[in-house]
Amino acid sequence: MKKTLPWLLWLWISAVIVGAFYYAPLAQGFIGKSSRILFFHVPMAWVSFTAFIAAAVWSVLYLMKGRQESHDRAAAVAIQLGLLFGILATVTGALWARVMWGAFWNWDPRQTSILISLLFYAAYLALRGAVDDPEKRGRLSAAYALLGMVVTPFLFWVMPRLTYTLHPEPVVNANGKVEMESRMVQVLLASTFAFTILFFWMHNLHCRLQALLARKVEAQE
Numbered sequence: 001m002k003k004t005l006p007w008l009l010w011l012w013i014s015a016v017i018v019g020a021f022y023y024a025p026l027a028q029g030f031i032g033k034s035s036r037i038l039f040f041h042v043p044m045a046w047v048s049f050t051a052f053i054a055a056a057v058w059s060v061l062y063l064m065k066g067r068q069e070s071h072d073r074a075a076a077v078a079i080q081l082g083l084l085f086g087i088l089a090t091v092t093g094a095l096w097a098r099v100m101w102g103a104f105w106n107w108d109p110r111q112t113s114i115l116i117s118l119l120f121y122a123a124y125l126a127l128r129g130a131v132d133d134p135e136k137r138g139r140l141s142a143a144y145a146l147l148g149m150v151v152t153p154f155l156f157w158v159m160p161r162l163t164y165t166l167h168p169e170p171v172v173n174a175n176g177k178v179e180m181e182s183r184m185v186q187v188l189l190a191s192t193f194a195f196t197i198l199f200f201w202m203h204n205l206h207c208r209l210q211a212l213l214a215r216k217v218e219a220q221e
Contacts, residue, residue: 009201012194019187037096039187043195045089045114049156051082051199052121056149059142070211072138075145076128077206079121081199086118101166109160110167117155121148 016039055078062071093111094104105111124144131137160167 006201009194009197012190013198016187016191016194019190037092038184039191041089041092041096042188043192044085044092045156046192047195047199048082048086048089048114048117049152050196051078051085051203052117052148052152054203055079055082055145056152059145062138062142063146067135067138069134069138069214070207072141073210074203074207076125076141077203077210079124079145081203081206083118083121083125085195085199086114086121090114090118097166106166108166109163110165113155113159117152120151120155124148 019039055075058071058075058078062068062075065071090111093114097106097108097111098104101108124141127144128137128141131140
């Protein structure tokens with residue numbers, strides 16, 4: 001199964017790319033072909049959110065189930081990947097903003113909120129790097145990640161809706177209607193699913209590599 005998963009994963013992602021460039025219709029008007037970035041920008045932002053929430057869940061497990069190193073490692077790796085996908089979402093969003101609004105950065109509420117969340121979790125990594133004792137580092141990191149249970153939903157979902165935003169909301173909006181062409185919705189959902197699976201596959205691979213390296217270090221000592 002482990003050998004089969006990467007092939008299925010890359011097959012799914014290839015299908016998403018084909019769908020984004022050939023199956024889904026282009027946006028109307030001057031936006032043109034740049035609308036395709038939607039199928040990558042939105043899923044990567046979603047994966048970033050998922051990773052930060054998953055880190056909080058693994059932190060709860062760390063605190064409640066015997067302070068296992070595997071749970072602490074899983075939380076840390078999730079935040080590392082969450083930052084990676086968050087940065088990619090920010091970059092692709094900036095490219096989209098350049099086309100839509102004439103500038104890479106406009107201090108739109110969504111742009112600002114994701115920037116704050118990236119700084120928040122970058123501080124998590126700085127905290128881990130500043131504490132040498134593994135048990136103390138695990139406790140402090142878990143407590144910090146648990147704070148993200150409140151911070152992350154607020155920054156990703158609440159803060160952008162407290163004031164006017166330049167971002168369109170064709171899928172989730174106040175009217176409760178999907179205001180997007182059906183084929184675009186299909187590709188967007190497929191892309192979101194594919195990127196989510198990609199995250200968990202990368203997470204599992206990274207955790208296994210870190211565990212292997214830790215065992216080698218212990219063996220040498």
